[in-house]
Amino acid sequence: MLDIFLDFYPLLFRGLGVTLLITLISCTSGTILGIFLSLGKIYGNKLVSRTVTAFIAIIRGTPLLVQLFIIYYGLPAYGIRFAPITAAVISFIINSGAYQAEYLRGSIQSVSSGQLKAALSLGMTKWMGIIHVVLPQALRRVIPAWTNEFIYMIKYSSLAYVIGAKELMTEGKLIASRNFQFFNVYMVVALIYLVVIIIFVHLFNKFEKKVAIPGFDFER
């Protein structure tokens, strides 16, 4: 296994780079999508709120793999064609956005209504209050869920392999099939994921301690 790692580490690290990039883009864009979805669900009118609720339920109720297939194999019939990596990122953003919307909804609703009332009393509009008072608190509370989501996404981004987007898993498969070394190569890939995730868990724990604000204890 060591020899495989030594022979192929440039390819594997390139794949790992793509994996982390996909994860980062999907999670951060997912946050932005999640913010809009959760605000739509809580503060939108009935039509918006119901549409968003249904959208979130559907995305959360179906496998990411199927969502990926719909975007990569289904859309071309309607003239919409994406490169594998683009299709992967799009489906991850949508998927992550729906999950993050639910985390955010929970944390927005845990910010007491008195906070918005106090913002209004200073002359803020409802949306100013949401942006300057409610969201900053909600986003802070959602940090543990977000870092969880990031860890999940590192793992689930391996699904990009099924459509051939060249991330870590795909690079592994290419090396494996070229050299008929399936078990050893996949073992190396597994170890890389393991190490990377342990590192991120550690980093996130440190990060969460650092950004802690008195009165915003994360429960874990």
Added chain:
Amino acid sequence: MPTKHLLKIEDLHHSFGEDEVLKGISLALNKGETKVIVGPSGTGKSTILNNIIRLVPPVSGKIYLEDVEITSTKKINQIRQQIGFVFQDFGLFNHLTAKGNVMIGLTKVKKMDKKEAEKIAMEELERVGIGGFADSYPSQLSGGQKQRVGIARALAMKPKLILFDEPTSSLDPELTGEVLTVMRNLAQEGMTMLIVTHEMGFARTVADELIFMEGGHIIEQGPPEKLFKNPEHKRTREFLFKLTDLYGEGEE
């Protein structure tokens, strides 16, 4: 001799569902006056304050700030900038320091320059005696300190008057004094204030006029000494005597 009222309320009605909590309230406040509303719980005292800045829009009646009719104005946010509000539960923004809480209205609503806002925030925090806690978060402050931040936040907006909604009700008894002292100083400085409270000693010594409410009506209003010593209504006497018996006359 017509006085120009700063705040005037005419025939204010409000109900929650079937329950009519305000049954025609009229009162007026001149510049520099401090009026205190007292009365049993659930008689709609806080609702009046919430009606004024439409955190809870009134069902009917008219409210004027100087000569602007504010119950129907579309620019309620501008009105709210001119009327400070101090909450029973403080309403401090938990993600901001004491200073941040005082600054946010200035920077985000009044679009003030950050440096200038910070200067004002520090001045107001000093004014209520907690300049040393400018960088503390709400969860690190005692109830009395929190409420003083709440007052500083209202003051920083340079309001024409401040509404106090039971400002000491959430506080431990030993912490009410520091908040009442701040309010007493404000009254002496000539700030216009409308206060809902159960602190009878404070009401008696600070109010220019005492308003006794019960069952959605104003039963009696007038100088505190008169209401305490020589009220016209039996209910006023019963209520004030009972409270004075319970809590004593002084506040310290």
Added chain:
Amino acid sequence: MIENIDLIQSALPFLLRGTVVTIQLTFWSLLLGVVVGLPLAFAQVYGNKVVTFFTAIYERIARSIPLLVILLLINYALPMLGFRIPVFRAAVLGIGLRSSAYQSQIYRGAIQSVSGSQLKAAMSLGMNKLTAFTHIIAPQAIRIAIPPVTNESAIVLKDTSLAFTIGVVELVRQGDYFIATSNEPMVIYLTVAAIYFVLTTTINLALSLFEKKYKIPGIGIEGGHSDAY
């Protein structure tokens, strides 16, 4: 529109056959998850330092490696070690072992959240540890564990779709087969998605029925678990 409905109608028998396999995969994987996860949880709560250390390592590994990698590893590793097992069982093994790590966390949390003073109170009445566990701890712990377990079931159900990559002919692969002949990927995948949606919704519905029936005021039954990594 009409032709789509015809298409779905002709695809349904195949898709439903795949659905049955998907449900079987889910059931056996969850069962394996319980069988391995429960002892792991007990080991973590009541075991000595050595035992907790090794269970923690097992969980860390099972939770850190993507399921896809686990499945491929099992698929290639077992034959190398001389075991030839059908892909269905390989899939159950992979999905189930991974789920055991998540389930063990759920059970551990549930047990720990009712231990402590409850155990003391039970023993003060003269109960021994076993009686206390079966009559005091377990009834509360189960109520606490059910919502996250339901959630985990939905996750496992969705993740069985990955078994497709090692050749299990479950719902997604049945869909693929049908697409190969009909060449209508969008319609078929949407139908597949709809079937999954019905299944996950059913699971969630079962949870809310359970909650209504067995809810005890004050014992927190809340949907969704935050997966503290």
